[in-house]
Amino acid sequence: MTTFFIIALVIAMTGSAIVLGPLLRNFFSGHDDDPRPGITLSTGIILALLLPVAALLLYSRWTSWNWSSTGDQAAQAAEQVHAMDEAVANLERRLKSQPDDVEGWRMLGRSYVNMRRFDKASEAYGRVVELTGGDDVTALADYGEALFLSDPGGMNGEAGALFQELIERAPDNPKVLWYGGIAAFESGDDAEGTRLWTRLLDMNPPDAMRRMIEERVGAKPSVAAGEASPAAVQAEESVGPVPQGTVRVRVSVDPFLAGQVGPSVPLFIFARSPAGGPPLAAVRRSASELPLVLDLSDESAMIDGVRISDQEQLTLVARLSMSGSPRQQSGDLYGQVEYSRGDGNEVLIRIDQVVP
Numbered sequence: 036m037t038t039f040f041i042i043a044l045v046i047a048m049t050g051s052a053i054v055l056g057p058l059l060r061n062f063f064s065g066h067d068d069d070p071r072p073g074i075t076l077s078t079g080i081i082l083a084l085l086l087p088v089a090a091l092l093l094y095s096r097w098t099s100w101n102w103s104s105t106g107d108q109a110a111q112a113a114e115q116v117h118a119m120d121e122a123v124a125n126l127e128r129r130l131k132s133q134p135d136d137v138e139g140w141r142m143l144g145r146s147y148v149n150m151r152r153f154d155k156a157s158e159a160y161g162r163v164v165e166l167t168g169g170d171d172v173t174a175l176a177d178y179g180e181a182l183f184l185s186d187p188g189g190m191n192g193e194a195g196a197l198f199q200e201l202i203e204r205a206p207d208n209p210k211v212l213w214y215g216g217i218a219a220f221e222s223g224d225d226a227e228g229t230r231l232w233t234r235l236l237d238m239n240p241p242d243a244m245r246r247m248i249e250e251r252v253g254a255k256p257s258v259a260a261g262e263a264s265p266a267a268v269q270a271e272e273s274v275g276p277v278p279q280g281t282v283r284v285r286v287s288v289d290p291f292l293a294g295q296v297g298p299s300v301p302l303f304i305f306a307r308s309p310a311g312g313p314p315l316a317a318v319r320r321s322a323s324e325l326p327l328v329l330d331l332s333d334e335s336a337m338i339d340g341v342r343i344s345d346q347e348q349l350t351l352v353a354r355l356s357m358s359g360s361p362r363q364q365s366g367d368l369y370g371q372v373e374y375s376r377g378d379g380n381e382v383l384i385r386i387d388q389v390v391p
Contacts, residue, residue: 122146137166144177151357151366153185175201176210183214184295190218202231209238213294220251220290228252242323247293250326277380278332280344282306286353287326289387292368298323300355304384306331306343307350309373315341315349322355349374353384365390 123146130139140162147156160178167174175197183194190198195218201211212235219228229252236248277283284304288296299321306316316335320327331351333342343349354369363369370386 123150135166137163140166141174141177144181148181148184153181157181157185172201172205172208172211176205176208176214179214180210180294183217190214190221194218195221206234207238209235209240212238213240213244217290217294242298244293246325247288247290250287251290278330280342281330281332281380282343282349282351282374282376283328283330283381284351284353285326285328285381285383286370287383287385288322288355288368288370289385292387292389295357296322296355296368300357301359301361302327303352303354303356303361304329304331305352305354306335306346307352308346309348309350313338315346316343317361319361347376351382351384353386355386363390 123143126139126143126146130136130143133139140159144156144159144163147153147159157178160174160181163171163174164178169175179194179197179201182192182197183189186192186194189195194214198211198215198218201208202215205211212231216228216231216235219225219231232248232252236245236252239245240248286302286304302320302322302325304318304320305314307314314337316331317337318329318331318335320329331343333344336343350371351374352369352371354363354367356364357366357368358364367390368386369388369390370384371388372382372384374382
């Protein structure tokens with residue numbers, strides 16, 4: 036917003052100079068037919084000085100911008116982060132004096148996951164596993180999840196072996212089925228991954244997870260044989276012809292990342308010029324709508340005078356904002372493609388990367 040005001044002030048001053056310049060030239064060059072050039076000059080100076088001030092006052096009066104929301108939201112977010120940090124610090128101190136508190140360590144692990152400190156979460160859940168003697172399947176699954184999210188090797192490390200073991204011990208545990216399926220797919224055993232995720236579908240998982248599973252393994256036969264699944268209906272609601280000058284975007288998320296995404300996580304789709312600059316078009320949806328089909332047209336344009344139909348090339352980005360902010364932050368999930376109109380009018384964006 037500060038940058039906007041600087042730009043607006045420069046534009047207003049330029050307009051003032053345009054008004055004042057001719058008046059100054061006329062005043063100093065003189066005109067025989069103007070007996071009171073001083074009045075014209077003074078009036079011009081007053082108008083030139085009032086123009087930028089009036090513009091800023093009028094904008095602040097009639098703008099739809101919520102002047103207090105940005106500051107309030109930032110303050111609230113800072114307070115929430117501070118409160119979370121303080122609560123975790125208190126819990127850490129308590130566990131130092133009560134190192135055998137199983138539920139305390141479990142709570143600490145959940146807190147670290149929420150803060151996306153997965154390495155610390157694996158340490159906390161590891162302590163739970165140690166205290167329960169490896170008999171708590173839920174603790175083992177939580178430990179495996181934290182290992183998977185913190186290990187760059189993914190399921191190629193300790194997490195993969197752990198979930199393969201847990202499949203035998205807890206074949207009906209949803210988290211075991213989810214991550215066991217990921218481990219199977221990563222190892223190339225698509226048949227086992229499909230078996231596990233199909234079983235998970237029978238347990239009525241969250242909508243976002245269901246859509247990711249159905250994208251990978253297909254809908255359950257009972258659904259496919261009859262009424263179309265909600266995910267299929269959602270994804271195909273724009274299957275009609277693509278209007279002239281419109282870019283049809285199909286957005287999906289990698290099933291391996293879907294387990295980190297809640298249904299209310301905001302989804303932002305941006306179109307930018309490959310040369311950079313502000314978004315030319317932006318759309319906000321939510322993770323619950325994935326997989327998603329939408330059209331970017333001239334009506335989606337954010338900048339006056341810019342038409343999507345005139346753009347021969349675009350950089351298209353789909354981002355799941357884990358913080359809820361439209362600004363990119365560490366931990367966000369995203370996919371990006373370079374679009375050229377010569378390649379057609381449809382493009383697929385797969386969200387399969389994590390902002391470092």
